Amino acid sequence: MAMLGGEAMPRILMQVIRFCINSEDKQLKKLCMLYWEVVPKYQEMTGEELMQQAAGHHVPRKLLPEMILVCNALMNDLNHPNEYVRGSMLRFLCKLKDEELLGPLIPSVKACLTHRHAYVRKNAALAVFHTHKLHGEHLLPDGSDLVAEFIAAETDTAARRNAFMMLLHENEPLAFEFLGQHMGDGISKFGDGFSLLVLELTRRVCRKDPTQKSRFVRVLFHLLGSESAAVSYEAAWTLVSLSNSPTAVRAAAVTYANLLNGQTDNNVKLIVLARLENLQKTHPKIVHELLMDIMRALSSPNPDICEKVLEITMDSVNSRNVQPVITTLKRELQKALGEEDEKSLAVRHLLVDAIHDCAKRFPQVAESVVGLLMELLSSSDRTSFQVAMFVRGIIQEHPPLRQTLLPKLLDSLGDINSAPVMCIVLWILGEYTSAEQAKETFDDIVKEVGSTPFVLADEPKEKSPDADAPKLVTKNVVLADGTYATQTSYTSSKPAEANDNIPKLRKLIVANGDIFVAETLVACLTKLVLLFPTADKQRTGTTVMIVCAVTKLAETSKAPNLAQRSSHSDCSERCSLCCRILLDPKTRNLLKPILLEDGKKQLGNYLAKLAADQPQKKKKNDEATATAQADDLIHFRQLKSMTVSAGDVDLDDGTDLARATGYDKSNSIWDKDNSHCYPLSGFADPVYAEAIVTVHDYDILLEILVINRTASTLAGLSVELSTMGDMKIVERPQSYTIGPLDQKTIRASIKVSSTETGHIFGSIVYTDMATQEPKLIHLNDIHMDIMDYIRPATCSDESFRNMWAEFEWENKVAIATSITSLKEFLEHVVTSTKMKCLTSPPGEGDTSTFLAANLYARSVFGEDALVNVSVEKKEDNDGKLAGYIRIRSKTQGIALSLGDRITSVQRALPQKQ
Numbered sequence: 001m002a003m004l005g006g007e008a009m010p011r012i013l014m015q016v017i018r019f020c021i022n023s024e025d026k027q028l029k030k031l032c033m034l035y036w037e038v039v040p041k042y043q044e045m046t047g048e049e050l051m052q053q054a055a056g057h058h059v060p061r062k063l064l065p066e067m068i069l070v071c072n073a074l075m076n077d078l079n080h081p082n083e084y085v086r087g088s089m090l091r092f093l094c095k096l097k098d099e100e101l102l103g104p105l106i107p108s109v110k111a112c113l114t115h116r117h118a119y120v121r122k123n124a125a126l127a128v129f130h131t132h133k134l135h136g137e138h139l140l141p142d143g144s145d146l147v148a149e150f151i152a153a154e155t156d157t158a159a160r161r162n163a164f165m166m167l168l169h170e171n172e173p174l175a176f177e178f179l180g181q182h183m184g185d186g187i188s189k190f191g192d193g194f195s196l197l198v199l200e201l202t203r204r205v206c207r208k209d210p211t212q213k214s215r216f217v218r219v220l221f222h223l224l225g226s227e228s229a230a231v232s233y234e235a236a237w238t239l240v241s242l243s244n245s246p247t248a249v250r251a252a253a254v255t256y257a258n259l260l261n262g263q264t265d266n267n268v269k270l271i272v273l274a275r276l277e278n279l280q281k282t283h284p285k286i287v288h289e290l291l292m293d294i295m296r297a298l299s300s301p302n303p304d305i306c307e308k309v310l311e312i313t314m315d316s317v318n319s320r321n322v323q324p325v326i327t328t329l330k331r332e333l334q335k336a337l338g339e340e341d342e343k344s345l346a347v348r349h350l351l352v353d354a355i356h357d358c359a360k361r362f363p364q365v366a367e368s369v370v371g372l373l374m375e376l377l378s379s380s381d382r383t384s385f386q387v388a389m390f391v392r393g394i395i396q397e398h399p400p401l402r403q404t405l406l407p408k409l410l411d412s413l414g415d416i417n418s419a420p421v422m423c424i425v426l427w428i429l430g431e432y433t434s435a436e437q438a439k440e441t442f443d444d445i446v447k448e449v450g451s452t453p454f455v456l457a458d459e460p461k462e463k464s465p466d467a468d469a470p471k472l473v474t475k476n477v478v479l480a481d482g483t484y485a486t487q488t489s490y491t492s493s494k495p496a497e498a499n500d501n502i503p504k505l506r507k508l509i510v511a512n513g514d515i516f517v518a519e520t521l522v523a524c525l526t527k528l529v530l531l532f533p534t535a536d537k538q539r540t541g542t543t544v545m546i547v548c549a550v551t552k553l554a555e556t557s558k559a560p561n562l563a564q565r566s567s568h569s570d571c572s573e574r575c576s577l578c579c580r581i582l583l584d585p586k587t588r589n590l591l592k593p594i595l596l597e598d599g600k601k602q603l604g605n606y607l608a609k610l611a612a613d614q615p616q617k618k619k620k621n622d623e624a625t626a627t628a629q630a631d632d633l634i635h636f637r638q639l640k641s642m643t644v645s646a647g648d649v650d651l652d653d654g655t656d657l658a659r660a661t662g663y664d665k666s667n668s669i670w671d672k673d674n675s676h677c678y679p680l681s682g683f684a685d686p687v688y689a690e691a692i693v694t695v696h697d698y699d700i701l702l703e704i705l706v707i708n709r710t711a712s713t714l715a716g717l718s719v720e721l722s723t724m725g726d727m728k729i730v731e732r733p734q735s736y737t738i739g740p741l742d743q744k745t746i747r748a749s750i751k752v753s754s755t756e757t758g759h760i761f762g763s764i765v766y767t768d769m770a771t772q773e774p775k776l777i778h779l780n781d782i783h784m785d786i787m788d789y790i791r792p793a794t795c796s797d798e799s800f801r802n803m804w805a806e807f808e809w810e811n812k813v814a815i816a817t818s819i820t821s822l823k824e825f826l827e828h829v830v831t832s833t834k835m836k837c838l839t840s841p842p843g844e845g846d847t848s849t850f851l852a853a854n855l856y857a858r859s860v861f862g863e864d865a866l867v868n869v870s871v872e873k874k875e876d877n878d879g880k881l882a883g884y885i886r887i888r889s890k891t892q893g894i895a896l897s898l899g900d901r902i903t904s905v906q907r908a909l910p911q912k913q
């Protein structure tokens with residue numbers, strides 16, 4: 001290990017030869033092999049030889065005399081009676097590159113090709129391959145013929161595989177000849193490793209000579225049915241890459257489908273799904289034929305696999321196969337309903353989204369799936385809300401289905417437990433019920449509401465505090481060995497069950513005090529009354545009584561769950577408006593078109609905007625815009641003359657380098673490196689050091705430039721690093737010896753596990769050879785920026801609300817900035833934090849004085865970062881902005897680090913472009 005670190009130990013060579021070279025200890029032999037691999041084997045060059053080499057002349061180097069003894073020891077191991085000693089020595093010969101050492105060992109290596117043990121023969125084939133590749137003309141001119149004779153008589157699969165690999169790389173015609181001789185016998189009996197080499201030979205030959213494809217087709221079709229998953233997978237993608245024939249592509253697709261359903265490893269399934277996705281872009285009809293086989297993978301509990309399968313399914317579904325696809329999705333959804341773990345819930349959401357997309361694209365199947373989805377409206381998780389949004393979109397976009405869906409929706413009204421779902425259902429019934437069905441719908445809803453006023457039922461008498469306290473119970477039990485023991489346990493009283501006789505809608509309003517549901521109920525009943533063909537005083541009076549009861553409920557202080565109640569002013573204003581519409585004919589005639597028509601229009605605009613904001617739902621096979629035209633000139637820099645005019649040159653080295661690395665601006669590469677360059681020591685220190693930090697997801701690479709600014713040699717110079725935070729040093733820097741005024745680039749690798757601010761600190765330790773004194777230089781700290789891990793991302797409003805309610809870590813930052821424009825401040829925060837704004841920004845003509853926006857980002861470690869910006873422009877504060885920015889995340893580190901980032905950047909003015 002010391003020699004690998006750069007330490008020269010010339011005196012140890014003879015000691016190893018004297019005391020270790022003839023040892024029979026297996027561990028010592030392995031250590032000796034490592035030593036022979038790194039030990040210097042040649043004499044040091046003289047000054048005259050160095051001058052000749054610098055002049056460009058070839059100077060042969062002289063082998064150390066001690067290497068003769070080493071070569072003799074290696075030959076003894078090659079002739080050792082123990083086959084495992086021989087095999088390990090043959091493997092070691094694959095690491096040697098010196099012709100003088102390998103030359104005397106060639107006869108022994110050839111003799112090992114005919115050894116009785118297969119372990120020796122397979123390693124001998126590798127040694128012949130290595131030697132022939134390096135020094136074939138001098139040491140093994142007949143190596144290819146020797147291996148050809150060896151592989152013809154060999155019966156061991158591993159030895160045959162190694163020999164065929166040598167022929168594949170060194171003498172391709174012989175490999176092709178051997179393959180042709182045994183093609184009829186069946187390649188699969190030679191082993192999986194041999195089959196993979198045959199596939200590599202197939203690709204190599206067909207790239208050189210495409211006319212040879214027909215000779216390998218039979219082999220490829222034979223290997224598609226291999227029992228090895230690796231062989232069949234490689235054969236499938238080789239067949240697709242070499243042939244566009246429908247028969248070949250169909251055979252490869254069938255193999256992919258069999259691998260998808262036959263393998264249990266999730267990683268294998270994801271790889272196969274990626275191949276099927278690429279195959280779908282070029283041969284969609286073939287994937288359509290195998291769609292049902294691909295959908296069998298939906299039985300996997302892994303959400304990533306189900307998501308990938310559903311993506312392929314949604315791109316392949318058409319009017320011909322939509323019925324079996326919907327049947328499969330319904331069956332998988334029913335299976336997911338029986339499980340309540342987190343993965344099943346995620347799969348359930350994916351299935352509901354897929355059914356929603358199918359119903360939107362093919363309205364004829366919407367009626368067949370809505371019955372199953374109506375059952376999900378009674379669930380307590382967010383699937384019920386997802387289904388309610390799905391039903392609302394279907395009813396809006398497909399009017400012929402309203403007559404079928406609205407009665408089913410009305411029947412499920414008594415099973416809904418969620419307040420947001422109840423609000424959506426009441427809004428749908430009020431908006432889309434026809435005039436003929438308005439009275440029947442009105443009566444059913446009023447039946448669910450019950451009588452007025454909305455007061456709580458008489459509460460039972462208060463129980464004593466000791467009644468609900470756990471009781472201590474002691475009893476004697478018999479153990480498994482027949483002995484007696486005393487068991488003590490606590491029992492608690494059974495909680496009182498809720499009265500299920502109360503309708504769900506009334507329970508939400510009265511028992512839960514949810515005034516939002518009550519307001520939606522008032523609006524729904526008002527719209528239904530407006531739909532009556534003739535005036536109905538009785539139903540109008542019932543509606544007015546319910547409106548008054550809702551207003552009274554909002555005013556009372558006895559209603560529980562005060563956090564869910566809206567303000568009294570908002571509720572009373574909406575209820576008074578409904579009363580005026582019901583009782584005042586002029587107001588009714590004025591507002592009736594707005595109430596009955598504008599809601600549908602606004603929903604239609606919202607759905608259209610939602611579809612436009614989701615590019616991932618569009619077809620993935622859209623042709624990319626051509627970046628260059630077919631008749632554009634091709635510039636060859638090597639053919640340009642030095643006198644070419646500047647007008648004829650439109651490409652240069654800098655532009656090509658910028659394009660290759662992904663930068664468009666001229667100084668972007670330098671600015672990128674310069675922004676992550678940290679000086680670690682001062683210019684007055686004997687050793688100057690600076691570090692360039694490169695962040696790549698989970699890895700941080702430090703390139704530390706160390707410059708010796710003294711006139712003496714520094715020995716044993718090492719950079720000792722330590723970290724603070726969730727960072728771990730994987731590869732520590734080695735020690736080096738740096739000459740006077742010389743420099744060295746030292747690299748270190750650090751692994752990061754979470755998104756939080758980290759610190760890297762350390763020191764430089766070295767020995768001054770002039771004074772033989774050890775010295776130490778403390779380095780400046782490197783602060784890792786959280787912005788290196790943040791990536792903009794997008795999510796739905798529903799997912800944002802769910803994560804906001806779930807995440808427990810919150811950081812609240814007060815707004816203190818000199819920016820006076822709401823839109824400019826929002827753009828500055830979004831740009832500075834690399835987040836995605838989920839809320840539509842204010843328009844150019846917007847004169848509002850308040851802004852609320854949601855921002856979302858995801859770290860490279862999969863952590864979610866949620867930000868809510870609530871800012872107000874107050875006129876009494878000289879037009880300055882005031883408000884708060886709230887950050888929520890699942891972990892404390894990202895919340896605090898992102899808060900510090902926002903605090904530091906909000907005071908700075910955005911740079912004008």
